[in-house]
Amino acid sequence: MRTKQPHRLYHESGLAARVPDTLPAMPRLIVLVGPPGCGKTTVCSRLADAARAAGWRVAGILSPGTPGDPSGRRARLVVDLATGAARELGHRVSVEGALHWALDEEALAWGAGAARAGADGADLLIVDELGRLELDEGRGWASVVDLLCGGTWRLAVAAVREEHVDALRARLGASGSRLEIVRVDERGRDALPRRLIEDAR
Amino acid sequence: MIVEAEGFSVSYGGRAALEAVSLGIVEGERILLTGPSGCGKSTLVRCLNGLVPQAVPARLDGRLQVAGRMPATTPVEQMAGIVGMVFQNPATQFFNLTVEEEVVAGPLNLGLGLAEARRRARKALEWMGLTGLDRRALSTLSGGERQRLAIASALAMRPRLLVLDEPTSHLDLHASRLLIQALHALNEQDGLTVVVVEHRLAEVAHFTSRTLVMNEGRVAADDATDEIFSRREWLRSLGLRRPAVTPAQDWSTLIVPDGLESRRPVLQVSGLAAGFGGRRVLDGLSLTLHEGEFAALVGDNGAGKSTLARVVAGLQRPQGGTVRWLEGRGRPGRDVALLFQDPAGQLFCETVGEEVGFGPENFGEAASAARAALDATGLARLASRQVQRLSLGEQQRTVLAALLALRPRVLVLDEPTIGQDWGHLQRVMDFLVSLTRSGTSVLLISHDFKLVHRYADRVMLLRGGRIAAEGRPLDAVRPS
Numbered sequence: 145m146r147t148k149q150p151h152r153l154y155h156e157s158g159l160a161a162r163v164p165d166t167l168p169a170m171p172r173l174i175v176l177v178g179p180p181g182c183g184k185t186t187v188c189s190r191l192a193d194a195a196r197a198a199g200w201r202v203a204g205i206l207s208p209g210t211p212g213d214p215s216g217r218r219a220r221l222v223v224d225l226a227t228g229a230a231r232e233l234g235h236r237v238s239v240e241g242a243l244h245w246a247l248d249e250e251a252l253a254w255g256a257g258a259a260r261a262g263a264d265g266a267d268l269l270i271v272d273e274l275g276r277l278e279l280d281e282g283r284g285w286a287s288v289v290d291l292l293c294g295g296t297w298r299l300a301v302a303a304v305r306e307e308h309v310d311a312l313r314a315r316l317g318a319s320g321s322r323l324e325i326v327r328v329d330e331r332g333r334d335a336l337p338r339r340l341i342e343d344a345r
Numbered sequence: 346m347i348v349e350a351e352g353f354s355v356s357y358g359g360r361a362a363l364e365a366v367s368l369g370i371v372e373g374e375r376i377l378l379t380g381p382s383g384c385g386k387s388t389l390v391r392c393l394n395g396l397v398p399q400a401v402p403a404r405l406d407g408r409l410q411v412a413g414r415m416p417a418t419t420p421v422e423q424m425a426g427i428v429g430m431v432f433q434n435p436a437t438q439f440f441n442l443t444v445e446e447e448v449v450a451g452p453l454n455l456g457l458g459l460a461e462a463r464r465r466a467r468k469a470l471e472w473m474g475l476t477g478l479d480r481r482a483l484s485t486l487s488g489g490e491r492q493r494l495a496i497a498s499a500l501a502m503r504p505r506l507l508v509l510d511e512p513t514s515h516l517d518l519h520a521s522r523l524l525i526q527a528l529h530a531l532n533e534q535d536g537l538t539v540v541v542v543e544h545r546l547a548e549v550a551h552f553t554s555r556t557l558v559m560n561e562g563r564v565a566a567d568d569a570t571d572e573i574f575s576r577r578e579w580l581r582s583l584g585l586r587r588p589a590v591t592p593a594q595d596w597s598t599l600i601v602p603d604g605l606e607s608r609r610p611v612l613q614v615s616g617l618a619a620g621f622g623g624r625r626v627l628d629g630l631s632l633t634l635h636e637g638e639f640a641a642l643v644g645d646n647g648a649g650k651s652t653l654a655r656v657v658a659g660l661q662r663p664q665g666g667t668v669r670w671l672e673g674r675g676r677p678g679r680d681v682a683l684l685f686q687d688p689a690g691q692l693f694c695e696t697v698g699e700e701v702g703f704g705p706e707n708f709g710e711a712a713s714a715a716r717a718a719l720d721a722t723g724l725a726r727l728a729s730r731q732v733q734r735l736s737l738g739e740q741q742r743t744v745l746a747a748l749l750a751l752r753p754r755v756l757v758l759d760e761p762t763i764g765q766d767w768g769h770l771q772r773v774m775d776f777l778v779s780l781t782r783s784g785t786s787v788l789l790i791s792h793d794f795k796l797v798h799r800y801a802d803r804v805m806l807l808r809g810g811r812i813a814a815e816g817r818p819l820d821a822v823r824p825s
Contacts, residue, residue, distance in 0.1 A: 186420065193419050206418055210402045219402035228415035230398045230405040232358075 172344055173292060173319070175312065176303045178328040184303040185209075187328055188272040191301060191337040192225050195268045198341055200298070202226065203262030204270035205255045205285070207233055220245060222255040225270055226262030231255070247277075252284050259288045266297050273303035279311035293319040299344040347372040347506055347538050348393065352407035355388050355397060357734065362388040364562040365407065372505065373536040375528075377549055377570060380559035381584045381766045382738035386542050387433075389559070390508045393540075394428040395421050412505055426455050429504030433511045433737050433764055434687050435495035444470070444486070444494060445479040451502040462501075469501040472527040474520065485622055488515040488686050488760065489646025489792075496524065500531070507531075510542045513549070514763040515686070517645045517792055525552050544766045545793065546585065550574060558583070584768020608635035610671055611786050612657065612681075612755060618665035619649070619656050625664065626652045628810035634755060634788060637781045641789045641797040641818075644807035650790045651686065653807065654757045657788065658683035673754065679708070682753035686760050688741040697735070697743050698728035704751040718746040721776040723769060738764030745773060749780075756780070757788045762796060774800050 176184045185208050192202045203226040210219045222233040231254050234247035263269055271292065277284035292300050293316055304312055313320035328336070348370035355363040363385045370376060380386050391397040395416035398405055405417055412427045432438060441447040448469055452462035470476050473493040478486075486494065492515040499507060507528075513521045529552065531537040541549045556573040558566040560583055566573055574580070610633045617630040626649035634640060634657075644650050655661035656668060659677035673680050685691055694700040701724070702715040719725045722742040727735070732743060741764055748756065756777070762770060777787050778800065791797055797804060798818045806814040 189418060189420050190423075193414065193423060196414070208399060210398070211400055221398050221402055223398070223405075223418050225415075225418050228405065228409060228417040229407070230403065230417050232402050232404060235402075 172299050172324065173316075173322050174299065174301045174324050174326055174340060175309065176301060176326055176328050177306050177309060179305065182328045183330070183333045184328050185272050187333050187336050188270050188301065188303060191340055192268070192270060194337045194341050200267035200341075201265060202268045202270070203259065203266035203297075204268070204272070204301075205259045205288070206270065206272045207255075220247075222251055222258075224255070224258035224262060226258070226266070229258065247284070256285050256287050259285070259291060263291055263295060263297075266295075267299070269295060269297050269300040271300075271302040273305075274312060275305065275308055279304075279308050279315055289315055292316065299340065301340070346370065346410075347412055349410045350408065353392075353409045354404075354406040355385075355392060356404045357401075360734075361562050362403070363392075366562075366564055368557065368564055368567060370506075370538060370540070372538050373532065374538055374555060375532055375553045376538075376540045377546070377553035377556040378540055378542045378559065379544065379546060379556065379585060380565070382544075382764060382769055383736045384559040385562040386559050387510060387736060390430065390510060390540065390542060392416060393506065393508060394424045394430050395419060396430075422454065425451075426502060427505050429499035429502055429507045431492075431495045431499050431507075431509045431512060433514065434689070435491045435515075437689075438495050438498070439483050439491070442482060443479070444475065444481050444483065447483065447494060448498050448501050451498055455502060465501045465503065466497075469497040472500060472531075473497040474523045482622070485624060487647035487649075488651060489517060489520055492516060493520060493524070493646075500527075503535075504537070506538045506540065508540045508542070511544065511763060512541060513543070513545060513792075515646070515760060515792070520646050521792075525549070528552060544585065544764075545762070546574065546580075547795070558585070584766045608638060610634070611636050612675070613669045613671065614657065614666070615669070616666035617653075617656065617663050617668070619652050619661060619663045621652070626810060627656075630666070630807075630811045632805060632812050632815075634786045636786060637784045638803060639778060639781050639787045639789070639801050640803045640805065641791065641801035642805050642807055643791065643794075643797060648807045649810060650807055651759055654683055654759045654788070654790055657681065657755070658757050675755075678704075678753070679751055680753060681755040681757065682748040682751065683757045684741070684745055684748060684759060684761055686763065688737070688744045691744045691747075692732045692740060695731060696728065697724055697730050697732060697739075697746075700732055700743050701728075701746045701750050704747055708751065710751075714752065715746075715750045718750040721749065721773070722746040723772055736764060738766070738769065741765065742769065742773065749776075753785070755786045755788065757790070759790045760792070761789070762791060762793045770796065 176187060178184055185206060188206055195202050206223045206225055208221055219235045220233045221230050223230045231251040233251045234245045236243050237246045271288050274285060274289060278286045278289055292302060313323055346369045351367050353363060353366045378386050388397060392409055393411050393416060397403050398417055399421055409416060416424050439447055441450055445466060448466035449462045452465045473496055475493055475497055496512060512524060528539050532539055541553060543549050550570060553570050556570040557564055558573060612634040615631045618625055618628050620626040642650055656663050658681050659675055675681055692700060694703055701719055702712060705712060705714045719728060722745055724742055724746055732740060741761060781787055789801060801818055804818050805812045
């Protein structure tokens with residue numbers, strides 16, 4: 145059993161620890177986990193920025209929320225990390241008192257296409273974020289999940305909420321065993337992007 | 346290249362704001378970005394620091410890089426250290442209580458120590474001529490002082506690219522010169538790249554070496570400033586004014602004493618004292634407004650022009666003296682209306698049409714008044730547009746239309762030029778002139794000497810808390 149290196153992150157014991165022995169040539173697949181608002185998207189955005197600064201080619205999709213326009217309408221975007229192009233992914237709607245995101249199918253399809261188009265030859269692939277739509281219903285960015293299984297990049301990062309981790313692992317099949325869970329919280333998140341890059345070098 | 350755009354397009358909810366913009370800006374350039382109201386200038390500069398789409402959702406296509414980064418995906422706080430931005434309405438950028446806190450906040454957010462942050466803040470305040478105001482509460486600053494403070498706050502972060510959206514709109518002559526001097530020095534010493542977004546070409550013509558003209562979301566011309574300015578007919582056809590041949594002078598040399606005023610007085614202000622907090626800005630001020638006159642009030646930043654406007658409009662109680670209406674009651678909104686510097690605070694309806702129709706409907710008046718006001722302000726085609734999706738210039742015209750729809754007897758306009766190209770401004774001013782013929786009195790507050798000269802038949806200079814000079818503008822040419 146390997147000893148935990150001090151600069152490494154919060155691995156789940158067992159599965160992640162076996163990675164170097166069984167699949168040495170495969171790129172790392174990090175899953176950023178945490179509740180809404182913990183900073184998953186921010187970490188992804190800083191990670192992309194730090195990777196570009198290190199000369200890496202970055203691909204994938206980011207889905208940040210916007211603080212809301214003056215009329216109070218809050219929207220979610222999907223941004224292609226390879227080109228900077230963006231679409232409005234959806235906006236908040238109130239259904240019987242509960243707030244939901246009404247997502248735009250066309251923008252979802254655009255995001256999946258952007259991730260696939262940019263992935264070839266990238267050093268870093270980021271998928272922010274996967275949820276019930278993809279993992280339970282096989283819709284939305286489900287086709288992007290397959291991308292995570294293999295590629296020539298050095299590092300792949302996906303963001304999911306805690307409750308979807310098992311579904312993601314199952315969906316990835318054999319590749320699911322490579323998955324390293326990193327919990328995003330207020331204490332660790334600022335240092336996280338640089339560490340992930342250094343670890344993958 | 347500090348800015349590189351290639352086939353860069355932006356649209357909001359299906360409406361195109363930028364279409365296939367391609368341009369490159371080399372580090373250290375001094376650029377004027379201009380174009381008619383609503384041409385996409387503001388959208389372009391908001392993309393440079395990632396505000397669009399990160400804060401304002403939008404659809405983006407093509408490529409945009411700033412200092413080697415992609416503003417759409419780079420964290421906003423990182424872009425803030427590279428691109429400094431000062432908006433048309435500086436008040437929207439403040440979030441502290443005092444001047445010093447405001448200027449220190451930026452450097453502190455960049456992770457600098459307090460001593461270094463303070464050093465930078467002091468220097469930035471000095472550049473903007475604000476030394477000594479450190480402890481002042483933001484609420485006591487004039488429009489011009491706020492604008493200079495916003496620029497100082499941006500400079501304190503030592504950005505590589507500084508974008509100023511209409512930086513001289515609230516500035517008097519002295520402050521405008523100070524700003525241009527400071528920008529020159531920063532450009533030459535530190536290689537600061539400066540992009541100035543302006544409608545008033547004269548103010549920044551000598552400072553910039555290259556001009557980008559935008560029209561309908563595209564770059565319509567990109568050339569040396571001199572070259573662009575020589576295309577006068579073309580600039581005029583876009584509603585952009587050509588630069589003045591003569592530089593601005595001090596107001597006191599531009600006002601000629603007038604003879605006796607024969608028109609009927611509407612409003613008499615005598616011995617007025619007013620201010621806010623413990624500060625008295627106006628002291629012993631007297632003036633008379635006459636029926637059907639187009640009067641202008643000019644004066645330096647902080648002279649008390651906006652305070653006087655609020656008192657005349659019945660929105661602020663004087664500390665002393667009287668405001669006397671010779672007939673009628675001077676009901677705020679009905680007899681006297683005030684267009685604020687910041688139009689956003691005066692908008693409350695969903696669409697332009699509702700906003701302009703609200704007053705007449707509320708007072709049970711004919712809808713034709715609203716339609717006439719929409720036509721006069723060139724807003725008829727935007728009647729169903731959401732007010733939050735308008736450009737600043739369009740918002741200001743919407744408020745003006747809403748005020749005009751109630752046909753006030755006295756109309757006070759506090760710096761109505763912000764966000765307006767010359768074409769729209771001229772149209773609105775011509776309409777105001779036609780109103781004065783039917784007896785409405787207009788009091789225009791502006792730093793824009795061209796506008797004042799062209800339209801005002803009487804100019805009052807506010808200095809030292811009272812009217813220091815009064816008369817007709819020198820060599821005034823009024824449209825017949």
